[in-house]
Amino acid sequence: MPNSAFIIKNGFIIDPSQNIEGVGDLLVENGKIAGIYFKNGKKDPKKNGAANKEIKTIDASGRYVLPGLIDMHVHLREPGFEHKENINTGTRAAVNGGFTSVCCMPNTDPVNDNATVTSYIIKKAREQGICNVYPIGAITKAQKGEELAEFGMMREAGCIGFSDDGHPVTNSLMMRRALEYSKIFDSPIISHCEDLLLADSGVMNEGAVSSMLGLKGIPSGAEDIMVARDILLAKLTGGRLHIAHVSTKCSVALIRRAKEQGIRVTAETCPHYFTITDKAVIGYNTSAKVNPPLRTEEDIEAIKEGLRDGTIDVIATDHAPHHKDEKLQEFDKAPSGISGLETALGLSLALVRNGVISMKQLAEKMCLNPSLITGVRAGNLKQGSDADIVIIDQDAEFTVDADKLLSKGKNTPFCGVKLKGLPVITIVKGNIYERQH
Amino acid sequence: MQKDLVSISEISKDDIELILDTASSFRDVLRRDIKKVPTLRGKTVVNLFFEPSTRTRTSFELAEKRLSTDVFNFSVPTSSVVKGESLLDTVRTIQSYGADYIVIRHSASGVPHFIAQNVDASVINAGDGINEHPTQALLDAFTIRERKKDIKGLEIALVGDIVHSRVARSNILCLLKLGANLRLIGPPTLIPNTLPEGIRVFHDMDEGLKGVDVIMMLRIQMERMGKGFFPSTREYFKLWGINCERLSIARKDAIVMHPGPMNRGIEISSEVADGAQSVILDQVTNGIAVRMAVLYLLGGSRNAE
Numbered sequence A: 001m002p003n004s005a006f007i008i009k010n011g012f013i014i015d016p017s018q019n020i021e022g023v024g025d026l027l028v029e030n031g032k033i034a035g036i037y038f039k040n041g042k043k044d045p046k047k048n049g050a051a052n053k054e055i056k057t058i059d060a061s062g063r064y065v066l067p068g069l070i071d072m073h074v075h076l077r078e079p080g081f082e083h084k085e086n087i088n089t090g091t092r093a094a095v096n097g098g099f100t101s102v103c104c105m106p107n108t109d110p111v112n113d114n115a116t117v118t119s120y121i122i123k124k125a126r127e128q129g130i131c132n133v134y135p136i137g138a139i140t141k142a143q144k145g146e147e148l149a150e151f152g153m154m155r156e157a158g159c160i161g162f163s164d165d166g167h168p169v170t171n172s173l174m175m176r177r178a179l180e181y182s183k184i185f186d187s188p189i190i191s192h193c194e195d196l197l198l199a200d201s202g203v204m205n206e207g208a209v210s211s212m213l214g215l216k217g218i219p220s221g222a223e224d225i226m227v228a229r230d231i232l233l234a235k236l237t238g239g240r241l242h243i244a245h246v247s248t249k250c251s252v253a254l255i256r257r258a259k260e261q262g263i264r265v266t267a268e269t270c271p272h273y274f275t276i277t278d279k280a281v282i283g284y285n286t287s288a289k290v291n292p293p294l295r296t297e298e299d300i301e302a303i304k305e306g307l308r309d310g311t312i313d314v315i316a317t318d319h320a321p322h323h324k325d326e327k328l329q330e331f332d333k334a335p336s337g338i339s340g341l342e343t344a345l346g347l348s349l350a351l352v353r354n355g356v357i358s359m360k361q362l363a364e365k366m367c368l369n370p371s372l373i374t375g376v377r378a379g380n381l382k383q384g385s386d387a388d389i390v391i392i393d394q395d396a397e398f399t400v401d402a403d404k405l406l407s408k409g410k411n412t413p414f415c416g417v418k419l420k421g422l423p424v425i426t427i428v429k430g431n432i433y434e435r436q437h
Numbered sequence B: 001m002q003k004d005l006v007s008i009s010e011i012s013k014d015d016i017e018l019i020l021d022t023a024s025s026f027r028d029v030l031r032r033d034i035k036k037v038p039t040l041r042g043k044t045v046v047n048l049f050f051e052p053s054t055r056t057r058t059s060f061e062l063a064e065k066r067l068s069t070d071v072f073n074f075s076v077p078t079s080s081v082v083k084g085e086s087l088l089d090t091v092r093t094i095q096s097y098g099a100d101y102i103v104i105r106h107s108a109s110g111v112p113h114f115i116a117q118n119v120d121a122s123v124i125n126a127g128d129g130i131n132e133h134p135t136q137a138l139l140d141a142f143t144i145r146e147r148k149k150d151i152k153g154l155e156i157a158l159v160g161d162i163v164h165s166r167v168a169r170s171n172i173l174c175l176l177k178l179g180a181n182l183r184l185i186g187p188p189t190l191i192p193n194t195l196p197e198g199i200r201v202f203h204d205m206d207e208g209l210k211g212v213d214v215i216m217m218l219r220i221q222m223e224r225m226g227k228g229f230f231p232s233t234r235e236y237f238k239l240w241g242i243n244c245e246r247l248s249i250a251r252k253d254a255i256v257m258h259p260g261p262m263n264r265g266i267e268i269s270s271e272v273a274d275g276a277q278s279v280i281l282d283q284v285t286n287g288i289a290v291r292m293a294v295l296y297l298l299g300g301s302r303n304a305e
Helices: A087-096 A115-128 A151-157 A172-184 A208-213 A221-237 A249-260 A297-309 A344-353 A359-374 B013-031 B055-066 B087-096 B111-118 B134-148 B166-177 B222-227 B233-240 B280-304
Strands: A005-015 A020-029 A032-038 A056-059 A064-067 A069-074 A099-104 A132-135 A189-191 A241-243 A265-269 A389-399 A418-428 A431-434 B044-049 B070-075 B101-106 B122-128 B155-159 B181-185 B200-202 B214-217 B255-257
Touching (some): A151 A172, A172 A189, A172 A221, A221 A241, A221 A249, A344 A359, A344 A389, B013 B055, B044 B087, B055 B134, B111 B122, B134 B166, B155 B166, B255 B280
Antiparallel strands (some): A064 A389
16 A cells, blocks of 8 residues: 655655746655645645644655656566566566656567557556556557557557567558558657668677677668658658657757658657767677667767757667576677666766756656657646656765666666666655665 | 787787797798697697688698697587577586687677687687688788788788678788788778778779789678679679789789688689789698697697786
């Protein structure tokens, strides 16, 4: 049972959905937000009826209080790949990272391309998960790019968007149909933009580093071309397009121009794309193997600018856990992906500290915007909303230790890196979780 | 010397020269009637070949035997790898047999690095993916030095499929360290976009061969043809193959090299391959001497520990 009532005192509360920024108290009752009370003396919760009793107090002095973070791009691996992650461990990792809602990609086994699988995931999440789980359905049956999956039935079962993440839709006509058909539900089509034929058998970014290591490269053009195509298809159809994991300078420019033209496109990037470059691969480091691949300084700068000026709406993790043995292989053979849930906030707070974005923008990109794009009822501190909250100590330092991650996926290129900023307490529907390690 | 020889990029000019000087003494041994020395008696070498190879494997095996090591060959079709064993398990098993050296060839770039990080044995890269083939570059440098004395300042042209060639990549790194002037000749589809500074690129073979001291021809792999790297072998030979007429564009005393196996009539004409300027068979003999030197020097570092 959630603590029936508690108060988070003296935190610096930020809720972009209500344009709130200031020191105050946040009252939670029966798993819901009961109210925000500012220090300017307008209202004192102690004088409220609910607060007359002695209630539990969480001191948030000197800390930020934000709506629980929403990660609109994770791989929970269940059903089918439970050796990499499952809904239990994945949601625990999420909460440990400050996330109270996650949207899970459909590339499971079986693929989440029908309402039965969607319902299974939702049921499992209810039984074994500790945060909100919103499935994303496949665009095409078995993610094969040949036939549309049953958007309507999956939507009814609880899918909040559609994506063939990991297996991009190569056929432009199929992508057109998906963007058209999804308009009835106003669900986003989340596109993993990659021209598979151009990417060929590349395993990292094509450039000086791939040349040095003798690894086959994936040119940035493999992403850019598909971003351009999908933007043009969104223009043609009026469908809602969301570009997943933007990694290149050119993608940012294309999305910026599309937004200027009023095309319905939104975009996300991931912490690794604004933090490290393809140099992380040196030494054939498979934990830095990810798709799209880590790029260059120039791309990082463009992505930061995109985050700053609003071209990139969302910071998501693309949390892609893998088993240790799978990464402990030949570089060519090792699967792509980074376990990102538990490092994302620390890496994103570096953007705030370095003046790239404000704390309010961070809250927009990790709370408000993902909720607006996916339509999930989360990401705000409005009275009556679920008490999904994160309390952040922006000065707490920690060194990333893969073995201590709650996720089964220990595959992080940030091992040994000192990060600043921790979600010390994460609250899901009134349930309080303290950050572990 | 370090524990391993996994790439030319990670060894110094001094190490390269030490290997080449040591190889000279072993080259003398190979000229004797009895070609075997007891230098590494009692040491065990495992040749771990995940890719088919006759020349490199034979060359290593001869080098190992002439140093009196115990050799065993672990080839993939007969091993548990086909039963689904992971690379790491295979290598750890071999380590447990008591191997002092592991000579490895693999189709994936970086595998020798991966293995070197996980075993105590000295790892020698016998070719990894499109990355490096360090002993080939060393034997090529040895062969050039034998004919031209000093590599510094020589004009050396590498011709053909540079982008997929581990031989080319190791040679570029090695020859740059030794002070050569390099040029690459071939179609734009087969030349890397990013190259170390100072390398000149020619798409016109005749232009590229002017004033060249050494011509290194590379093997063309037929499967590249279907993927649009070049349209046909006859067009390839016309534009980038070497024949006597083309050879005359280079310096009079230019030498022609090829790592083998050759495609006669595709990248090299028989007249050139068998001609007076060809040092292709010297490369083969020198390969044994250079590999003996590498085994000897890596062993020395182990004994010194």
